[in-house]
Amino acid sequence: MCPATPITVRAIPRTWCSPNKSYIITGGLGGFGLELARWLIQRGAKNLVLTSRSGVRNGYQYRCIRRWRQDGVDVHVSAGDISELRTANRLVREAHQRRPVGGIFHLAMVLADGLMENQTAETFQKVADPKVRGTVYLDMASRQLCPETLDWFVVFSSVSCGRGNAGQANYGFANSFMERICEARREDGYPGDSGFLLLSLAALVLTLIILVVRLERHK
Numbered sequence: 527m528c529p530a531t532p533i534t535v536r537a538i539p540r541t542w543c544s545p546n547k548s549y550i551i552t553g554g555l556g557g558f559g560l561e562l563a564r565w566l567i568q569r570g571a572k573n574l575v576l577t578s579r580s581g582v583r584n585g586y587q588y589r590c591i592r593r594w595r596q597d598g599v600d601v602h603v604s605a606g607d608i609s610e611l612r613t614a615n616r617l618v619r620e621a622h623q624r625r626p627v628g629g630i631f632h633l634a635m636v637l638a639d640g641l642m643e644n645q646t647a648e649t650f651q652k653v654a655d656p657k658v659r660g661t662v663y664l665d666m667a668s669r670q671l672c673p674e675t676l677d678w679f680v681v682f683s684s685v686s687c688g689r690g691n692a693g694q695a696n697y698g699f700a701n702s703f704m705e706r707i708c709e710a711r712r713e714d715g716y717p718g719d720s721g722f723l724l725l726s727l728a729a730l731v732l733t734l735i736i737l738v739v740r741l742e743r744h745k
């Protein structure tokens with residue numbers, strides 16, 4: 527008998543979404559939101575719930591949604607303010623009734639930039655509401671309503687948190703708060719990630735690839 531020889535298989539890991547789960551994107555009609563929706567669809571997602579306070583407002587949003595629906599993707603637009611507990615509960619409950627929730631991506635944001643001497647309690651509150659309250663309420667709702675099915679709980683943070691950005695102390699604070707909630711979630715055994723790290727790594731890898739390609743061309 528020959529001893530078994532191990533076989534090495536070269537593989538590239540690829541993110542995959544279940545067509546039988548739903549994926550929630552708060553701020554899903556914004557710039558990154560629509561790109562994230564497209565990315566999830568390319569990876570198999572068939573059920574998306576996109577939220578914003580005002581719903582579909584421009585032709586680009588309308589066109590994206592119409593095209594995805596034509597391709598057989600169930601895209602539900604849910605208008606509501608994620609900084610309200612009842613909206614977060616309703617959002618997760620309704621999405622879960624459509625399909626078990628597999629992912630919550632929290633992108634909703636507003637900005638109120640200004641140097642520290644021009645910042646007020648109101649400008650901090652305005653920026654904190656969707657990010658801080660929104661994350662707290664989504665965390666609570668997801669623990670209660672979809673603890674078994676949730677694979678991803680991702681908040682979109684920013685370089686303004688940790689490194690800092692002039693005029694964005696309130697934004698940095700709100701992002702930092704979201705990241706701490708994700709840490710607490712992970713400690714409790716729930717999924718919780720900050721999208722900024724992933725975005726930064728993706729950008730770094732892309733930059734390196736472009737550099738290598740350019741160097742090869744100039745050889």
Ligand SMILES: NC(=O)c1ccc[n+]([C@@H]2O[C@H](COP(=O)([O-])OP(=O)(O)OC[C@H]3O[C@@H](n4cnc5c(N)ncnc54)[C@H](OP(=O)(O)O)[C@@H]3O)[C@@H](O)[C@H]2O)c1
Pocket residue numbers: 552553554555556557558559577578579580581606607608609632633634635636655656682683684685722
């Ligand atoms: N853009 C960047 O360069 C960048 C860099 C790093 C990180 N990020 C992060 O990526 C995320 C998305 O950025 P973006 O550039 O795509 O922003 P965006 O285009 O301004 O989109 C934000 C969306 O959030 C929605 N929104 C705001 N407050 C809400 C609330 N209370 N409830 C529900 N929806 C609300 C807005 O729609 P309504 O006004 O209709 O509610 C809007 O569609 C943000 O969290 C941001 O911090 C962005």
